[in-house]
Amino acid sequence: MERIQYNVIERDTKNASGKAKKDVGNILRINGFKNLYNPLEYRYFRVMQQLWSISRLKSDICLFVQYPANIQICYNYLKSRKGFKICIIHDLESLRGTKTVKEEISVLNSFNIVISHNEKMSQYLRSNGLVSRIVELDIFDYLLPVDLPINATYRNNEIAFAGNLEKSIFLKRMGELQDFKVNLYGAPISDMQPIVSNRNIDYKGCFSSEDLISHLSGGWGLVWDGDSLDCCNGIAGEYMRYNCPHKVSMYIVSERPIIIWNQAAMADYVVKHNLGIKVSSLHNLQNIISSFSSDEYNLMVRAVKAEKMKLSVGGQLQGILNSILNQ
The missing domain is CATH 3.40.50.2000 (Glycogen Phosphorylase B;)
Structure with a gap:
């Protein structure tokens, strides 16, 4: 079964969200997940690239998606594609009040497996209608070079x-x-x-x-x-x-x-x-x-x-x- 990741745009960032998604992408590459597409510079063309790449997905694939990282039309199109689909949650926008929980559950239920943050988040998803299998992450990775120096000064106050x-x-x-x-x-x-x-x-x-x-x-x-x-x-x-x-x-x-x-x-x-x-x-x-x-x-x-x-x-x-x- 071919392994594909719905890759996200990787930019130099000084916020946690960018680092988390970049790390997930790198871990997936180590595990043989190829990029779904090679992003162009302009957003309009990237959306067209994604829709075209989704249309060409075969049924004998394992597709890994980071959520949220794409526009709704792409998630809607993904629902129609067969294959084994895995999603890892970075944020739940319904908990922030920027999206309805019904909208999010509709997207997440299109995946075979949803990787939730923890038991509390899983309970929230189940109580709101998620039927996909849930696996809990518990804590995010944080990839580092092996030789990165650390400030070894510890002051209790x-x-x-x-x-x-x-x-x-x-x-x-x-x-x-x-x-x-x-x-x-x-x-x-x-x-x-x-x-x-x-x-x-x-x-x-x-x-x-x-x-x-x-x-x-x-x-x-x-x-x-x-x-x-x-x-x-x-x-x-x-x-x-x-x-x-x-x-x-x-x-x-x-x-x-x-x-x-x-x-x-x-x-x-x-x-x-x-x-x-x-x-x-x-x-x-x-x-x-x-x-x-x-x-x-x-x-x-x-x-x-x-x-x-x-x-x-x-x-x-x-x-x-x-x-x-x-x-």
Whole structure:
């Protein structure tokens, strides 16, 4: 059976979404998945290329699709094509309010297998009508060169936060956590002053997804969203109840233990594998961190490094591909 991936445009990017899709594409190539088409520069011609390439698909193929990465007309056309079709979810737009759940389920039900982020996301999909077989990823890979240097400075009172500063409104209140220094990474925004005016925040700059790994410093990596320090709220905060943030993987390959909201879908995974801690409120952080001995913290770092060995070479998705393709 021929293996084909519905390839996505790969551009140099400084956001997690681009890195995640690029890594999936590279892991698929290692496993013998050929590109569906060779993208041209202009979007109109790329759409025509895709429709033509879909029309020529045979029935004895294994097609791997990254979702969402294509326009609706292409997904609709794919429904009519036979073959064994696999889809990996990067984002669920219905959870962000940009698409109806009915629209998404209609697309996802056209696949034989859907790779969901985790059990919470799977429950959401099932309760809304998904009938395809579901396989859970649990955590995203984060491919890295083997010789990439890491900042080996670990300070227990320093937290690293990397991400979209525009939507991370809670950063304006981080001055309330005076026991911690916060090392901040991300593209600068027009209204940086309310953030960097906090004396405990040190803005470090913006780096590519790979360069960031060498520059990241601090004893912990923070996974948080919304406008509050007491919980992750709003659409972005609620989304954390279902998704596996690529940011978690980024901190792990940077060899930083995780701080994550205790209601996040990934909180249990982080704690189960001793990759960090879960908290209900950042105001509780000092008491929780001070309760750990240096030996306990070092055990976390060792667990993080072990997890890194898997994620940095694509071991998580590779295991799933092995189970699917060898069945």
